[in-house]
Amino acid sequence: MSRRVRTWVFLAAAAVLGVAFAAACTGLPDFGGERHPYGDRAAAAALRQQIANAVASVTFDQRGFDTLGEELMLFGAVLGTIVLLRRAPDERRVRPPRVRVLPSTRAYGTVLLPVVLLTAAYLVAHGHLTPGGGFQAGVIAASGVHLAYLAADYRVLERIRPTAALDVTHAAGAAAYAALGFAGFAAAAGTYLRNAAPHGTLRELASGGLVPAFNTAVFAAVGAGVVVLLAHFLDQALEIESAEERSG
Numbered sequence: 001m002s003r004r005v006r007t008w009v010f011l012a013a014a015a016v017l018g019v020a021f022a023a024a025c026t027g028l029p030d031f032g033g034e035r036h037p038y039g040d041r042a043a044a045a046a047l048r049q050q051i052a053n054a055v056a057s058v059t060f061d062q063r064g065f066d067t068l069g070e071e072l073m074l075f076g077a078v079l080g081t082i083v084l085l086r087r088a089p090d091e092r093r094v095r096p097p098r099v100r101v102l103p104s105t106r107a108y109g110t111v112l113l114p115v116v117l118l119t120a121a122y123l124v125a126h127g128h129l130t131p132g133g134g135f136q137a138g139v140i141a142a143s144g145v146h147l148a149y150l151a152a153d154y155r156v157l158e159r160i161r162p163t164a165a166l167d168v169t170h171a172a173g174a175a176a177y178a179a180l181g182f183a184g185f186a187a188a189a190g191t192y193l194r195n196a197a198p199h200g201t202l203r204e205l206a207s208g209g210l211v212p213a214f215n216t217a218v219f220a221a222v223g224a225g226v227v228v229l230l231a232h233f234l235d236q237a238l239e240i241e242s243a244e245e246r247s248g
Contacts, residue, residue, distance in 0.1 A: 042054055042058050042062060049208065049211075050201060051128050051202075052128065052130070053127065053128055053130060053131060055131070056127055056128045056133055056208070056215070057195075060214040064214075067214075071177050072174070074222065075170070077225075078229055081232045096158070097153075098155065099154075101152055106151050109148065112144075112151075113148065117141060120141035124137035124215050128211040129208075134217065134221075135222055137219045137223070138218065138224075138226065146227075148160055161227060163227075166228050169220050169221075173225075176217035176221075180214060183197065183210060195210050196209070196210065
């Protein structure tokens with residue numbers, strides 16, 4: 001397909017999407033008005049499911065298919081990174097050099113790492129009660145792991161980052177989210193991604209039905225996926241640096 005044809009295909013698709021988007025926006029309530037039909041229905045549905053955090057109810061029940069799509073996008077990004085950044089035959093990986101770090105920086109990272117990981121654990125465990133959840137907790141946990149890189153060096157990061165196990169964890173988290181959706185078929189309505197488990201009591205840790213399980217699955221997929229993504233990019237940087245040193 002030539003560049004001109006691709007341009008016309010893009011313009012046609014953009015025009016269709018633009019018209020559809022404009023038509024959808026005409027039915028929205030006025031900004032700042034008193035009428036919020038979607039918000040009222042979302043809040044009511046969250047209360048029926050005993051979920052104090054209405055955002056979690058929207059994410060994992062009312063718009064669960066959107067979240068499933070995001071999980072598949074992340075899975076595709078990780079898989080594509082693994083395939084595209086795999087070691088080429090002419091590439092050779094060298095052992096990362098030791099880097100001298102200031103004692104204050106090392107101490108700061110050592111103290112902050114458990115705090116960050118504990119924060120991530122709190123966010124995923126209480127994601128159905130307070131703002132937070134599996135996405136946020138996963139990114140925070142992955143960032144915490146990389147404090148070892150900032151406060152020490154790449155060798156330390158490699159020791160605490162089992163890439164092979166995290167590959168499996170990421171895939172298992174995405175698969176668990178998709179599999180949990182089938183629990184909805186056990187309900188009378190037989191709906192995929194339906195919050196079919198007992199809902200418990202509002203504002204208690206054991207509440208929200210399947211939402212805590214969804215949060216945990218997303219946490220595993222996002223946290224492990226982000227670490228694996230960064231691992232392959234950092235490893236590729238080392239291989240390129242090694243190739244430049246050999247050619248120089």
